[in-house]
Amino acid sequence: MDSMKEKLKKIFAEKFGSPPQLIIRSPGRINIIGEHTDYNNGFVLPAAIDKAAYFGVSLRDDNEMHLMAADLSEDFSIRISELKPVANINWPNYILGPVAQFQKKGITLKGFNAILMSDVPIGAGLSSSAAVECATTFAFNELLDIRLENIELVKMSQMAEHEYAGVKCGIMDQFACIMGKKDHVIKLDCHSLEYQYLPFKLEGYKILLLNTNVKHSLGSSQYNARLEECEQAVEWVKENVPDVQCLRDVSETMLDKYVFPKNKLIDKRGRFIIQEIQRLQKACEDLQKGDLNALGKKMYLTHEGLSNMYGVSCKELDYLVAAVKNNNAVLGARMMGGGFGGCTINLVKEDAIESITSGLQIRYESEMKLPLTYYVTTIENGTEII
Numbered sequence: 001m002d003s004m005k006e007k008l009k010k011i012f013a014e015k016f017g018s019p020p021q022l023i024i025r026s027p028g029r030i031n032i033i034g035e036h037t038d039y040n041n042g043f044v045l046p047a048a049i050d051k052a053a054y055f056g057v058s059l060r061d062d063n064e065m066h067l068m069a070a071d072l073s074e075d076f077s078i079r080i081s082e083l084k085p086v087a088n089i090n091w092p093n094y095i096l097g098p099v100a101q102f103q104k105k106g107i108t109l110k111g112f113n114a115i116l117m118s119d120v121p122i123g124a125g126l127s128s129s130a131a132v133e134c135a136t137t138f139a140f141n142e143l144l145d146i147r148l149e150n151i152e153l154v155k156m157s158q159m160a161e162h163e164y165a166g167v168k169c170g171i172m173d174q175f176a177c178i179m180g181k182k183d184h185v186i187k188l189d190c191h192s193l194e195y196q197y198l199p200f201k202l203e204g205y206k207i208l209l210l211n212t213n214v215k216h217s218l219g220s221s222q223y224n225a226r227l228e229e230c231e232q233a234v235e236w237v238k239e240n241v242p243d244v245q246c247l248r249d250v251s252e253t254m255l256d257k258y259v260f261p262k263n264k265l266i267d268k269r270g271r272f273i274i275q276e277i278q279r280l281q282k283a284c285e286d287l288q289k290g291d292l293n294a295l296g297k298k299m300y301l302t303h304e305g306l307s308n309m310y311g312v313s314c315k316e317l318d319y320l321v322a323a324v325k326n327n328n329a330v331l332g333a334r335m336m337g338g339g340f341g342g343c344t345i346n347l348v349k350e351d352a353i354e355s356i357t358s359g360l361q362i363r364y365e366s367e368m369k370l371p372l373t374y375y376v377t378t379i380e381n382g383t384e385i386i
């Protein structure tokens with residue numbers, strides 16, 4: 001963290017003449033279990049991690065925004081009065097989107113200079129975009145002393161993703177990013193937004209992320225398609241059970257009666273979500289009992305469901321989960337995040353990491369024709385000033 005901060009300060013001073021007024025660290029996230037449940041008003045179990053976006057910013061006297069993505073050596077400028085999503089490059093949208101959210105609240109921002117650096121791998125399913133959105137809302141809330149509550153910043157960052165990145169995401173990523181707490185996972189009820197921090201004690205085990213290096217960008221249209229499929233399932237149930245608002249309110253018996261006869265695919269999508277919400281509740285009990293074995297088994301079940309029922313995996317993710325499934329040193333593994341690429345999350349015995357990764361790298365690269373990268377990650381605090 002310190003070296004990123006020093007590097008950012010130096011680049012900022014070289015580019016804009018003085019160091020930034022404020023530097024924010026804003027983390028990526030993992031999710032232990034509870035995938036695609038957030039936009040169905042279910043529960044999720046995410047945590048903020050050691051990989052993060054770093055955002056240095058200083059106000060200007062005019063209304064120009066001068067942005068730089070230091071890792072890409074790319075610049076971008078626009079006047080605040082001309083704010084709109086950018087079509088040909090992605091990264092400015094994760095800063096412009098949050099700025100637009102302040103404007104929507106009637107809060108006019110002044111111009112600013114900003115530099116972005118990040119060690120959250122892009123397209124790896126670790127929410128590199130939420131990290132930047134949250135860094136931006138958090139920074140302006142501080143810099144202009146706006147005093148919005150953290151939960152408001154979470155919602156603004158989520159809306160930025162909807163409006164400037166075109167992904168109708170749930171609230172999990174931005175919530176985990178801003179609300180993360182060191183060594184704890186967050187059990188979040190995505191309906192009421194009530195949450196609870198559960199200690200995540202791994203004793204002898206580590207969280208290993210295996211990156212397929214399949215960029216999950218293709219997934220954004222499929223992500224929105226899954227959202228619509230879930231809405232369709234709810235609509236069919238609602239015709240018969242008017243109280244139902246979301247899949248959280250639907251039972252498998254209701255699917256049997258009102259969805260299965262109409263469309264088998266929509267039934268499978270909905271059934272996965274209902275089972276996943278229940279699985280998460282049980283997984284939290286495992287965690288509270290310290291039964292990591294039982295938790296791990298549920299992670300494998302989640303993967304099976306995401307792959308066979310929800311249809312958001314890919315051959316590379318399936319390969320990596322299958323490769324560790326019968327290994328006694330691995331308690332659980334599954335694809336993580338939106339899907340169609342990105343990382344698997346694995347709970348692995350610390351002393352087995354070296355042998356697992358070295359063997360797997362060779363096999364994966366030869367069979368999938370892609371490099372396999374990996375990160376041993378830790379759970380850290382959410383977005384903060386550094």
Ligand code: GAF
Pocket residue numbers: 034035036037038039127169170171172173337338339
């Ligand atoms: C992506 C989304 F941004 C989240 O809101 C969540 O739905 C996740 O996919 C799947 O659980 O990360």
